[in-house]
Amino acid sequence: MFNDLTSAASYIATRRSCRPRDMIAPGPDPAALRDIVANALRTPDHGKLAPWRAVHVKSSQRPLLSEKLQTAYLAEKTDAGRLELEAMDMFARHAPELLVILHSPRESSKIPAWEQELSTGAFCMNILHAAHVHEFVGGWITGWPAYSDAVRDFFGAAPERIAAFMYLGSPAKPPEERPRPRLDDILSEWDGG
Template sequence: MFNDRSSALELLKTRRSGRPRDLVAPGPGAEELRQILEIAARSPDHGKLQPWRFVHVPRNRREALAALLQRAYRIDNPRPGRLEVEATDRFAMQAPELVVALFSPKPSPKIPLWEQQLSCGAACMNLLLAAHAMGYAAGWVTGWAAYSDIVRDAFGAEPERIAGFIFLGTPGSELEERLRPSYEDVVGEWQG
């Protein structure tokens, strides 16, 4: 059991998302990334189905990812403007490290799809928390590419879906705190 509760709680209170475009080197090294992903896999998983997978996209494959994104984008947008092309390329090249999280549902008579989706989200959150605990920032984003069958097929196959692109690195600027809901707005007491 973790003995330094106050440190763990303070760490959790300081987690913020990093904008992928603002994440710079250094990112986690190979061993750190392995630890981050092993921690991500320690998520609630009713039935031990592992309804998620992670695919690391190393720096030397980012140009190939940019080309894939360009092909996929042009299916629905055959004549993209210069800014659209540049945005797609920037997406692929940002941040030192990139992990594609896949929701990978498993047939089960006992574990509903909803629980499997929650498990995938928990795995992604554990990934973000592990990166934060190691001193990195992470940004979990979706966007059009997460819903593209062409992009999904490059990483998996039906019935899988891209749960998100998780970019990791060092914050290039101070992470912004966003407005959080008030306790009273999100917590109630059952009067049953």
């Protein structure tokens, strides 16, 4: 894809996250979705543990996901109002494609849990990069559903945790640039101290 360093730098500089509610069809077809996840497998993974996995929620399953999210939300927040339940419904229905990324820690005497969590985050970021290569946009969302054990149990079981609801599609409008940290606030030189 990249003929020179300028092309690669331009690619990185143009990747943007997109709000799932601002995504429209088309999304990745099954072959592109498989390729996106296959490319994400090239994630740093100390010990070759693959402490992550992706669950595709098909568009035909979104009404069921909406129902399950609302039921789980009401079980935890019995006084939830209409707007909160509508938010759960929309959460389930955003964007053409949805991947639920699970952090799946592995027992290891050598690889710390923290390194496995970092690998899961890198896997998520690689999905966003791979989607961009395929000329789609992505949005990495968490929120209440990501921290609910009941919701996690729709896709896996403890000790797994939901790392991301990864929405993929096409932008309804060009994604907006957001403020970025100042480079000099992030990059420093070690003084030997």
